[in-house]
Amino acid sequence: MAITLGGNQYGKAEVRLVRVDRDGERHRVTDLNVSVALSGDLTGTHLTGDNSKVLPTDTQKNTVYAFARDGIGEVEEFGLRLGEHFVRSQPSIHRARVGFEQYSWDRIGDRPHSFSRNGSGTRTAVVTWSEDGVQVVSGLTGLTVMNTTDSEFWGYIKDGYTTLPETHDRILATAVDAKWRHHTHPADWAESFEQAKDDLLTAFAETHSLSLQQTLYAMGRRVLDKQPGIAEIRLALPNKHHFLVDLSPFGLDNPNEVFFAADRPYGLIEGTVRRDDLPEGDAVW
Ligand SMILES: O=c1[nH]c(=O)c2[nH]c(=O)[nH]c2[nH]1
CATH class of the missing domain: 3.30.479 (Tetrahydropterin Synthase; Chain A)
Structure with missing residues (x-):
């Protein structure tokens, strides 16, 4: 054979x-x-x-x-x-x-360097109904957004294992996972959702970011500022790293234009922003 x-x-x-x-x-x-x-x-x-x-x-x-x-x-x-x-x-x-x-990416509003990935984002809701009370948690997941400038990361701890260079101009990208607990029910759930989504996008786009943690807090804060009926918001933001490709071995410079978009590992920044004058609640998230 x-x-x-x-x-x-x-x-x-x-x-x-x-x-x-x-x-x-x-x-x-x-x-x-x-x-x-x-x-x-x-x-x-x-x-x-x-x-x-x-x-x-x-x-x-x-x-x-x-x-x-x-x-x-x-x-x-x-x-x-x-x-x-x-x-x-x-x-x-x-x-x-x-x-x-x-x-494909859409501009957030008509902003020059803030984008959201076309078609991304899933609306979520969890309703918990018991004899003791009712809780509604609304949210969204997988809303991918990117700022191509206005993001820095420096001033962090350096120890013997640190190799990350400080940067004053990086891409900041994340897939927003947000859940917010309603203290009172809005008149219009759809409108409340759209408002929250718009506030998340606006805060992401308008924050000159020194860390994704800072951006997280700004996003959560804006949602609570705009809707008094929301008691707290939990955010999980994967830092979708974009590494500048070193083109110098090929005799080329790279003035912040060509990036390797890594999918893993990724930084995962999580945090809650809450009203401290409201009870914690016993929602199922
Ligand atoms: O915004 C950031 N926060 C971090 O905690 C962190 N850590 C890291 O390596 N890069 C970043 N970026």
Whole structure:
């Protein structure tokens, strides 16, 4: 029985790339998940481990980030540039498949550098009814938001394990998970929900953030300020880290434009903002 190698391809899958175009005050965001798959003369590596015709997947990933430095444009154009590069520059590579998922972002209001991810966010509610009382907790989860500037993080503890550089201009992104307990019932639940959501978004966008903790408190505080019937709000904010890609090995600078959007691990900032003149309540959250 003769055995032979069939079809094959290889590449870096799911390269998470965020590019911020900062022409002036008004930023634009391109948020992509890019998957490269190359095929060609790759029998050697499969049959004998001869890698002389293998362009490493790590290099493919670097190429995606480096090409983003010049701008992305439409994903079809970006794909054409990348595909042509891989095939034209490497004699062993005969075909490049470059696949994209593009996540779209809406502006929060008409603000120049605050965005919420299109279609994100699920409304939640938990009602607890007992002979002793009724509690209503409203909320939302998975509302993904991003500020492309107006966020800093510095002045923290440094010990022997600290490597994080201080920053005065970073991307701040999170997926808001919020639950708020009603002390009195609003006249209109839908209106109350929309108001709370709007307050969360506005506070996120308008806070010049020195920490996500500070932003959390500002968000919770605004919801309570605007609705006296809400007794407390619990927020869980994952810090969706965006790391500036070091393009210097490729002779490129990176003036805060090309980012690696990491999905894990992430900082998780949790906190409650409450009225201290109201009883804690015994809601089921
Ligand atoms: O806003 C932040 N709060 C932190 O506690 C923290 N820790 C960290 O590494 N980055 C950040 N960012």
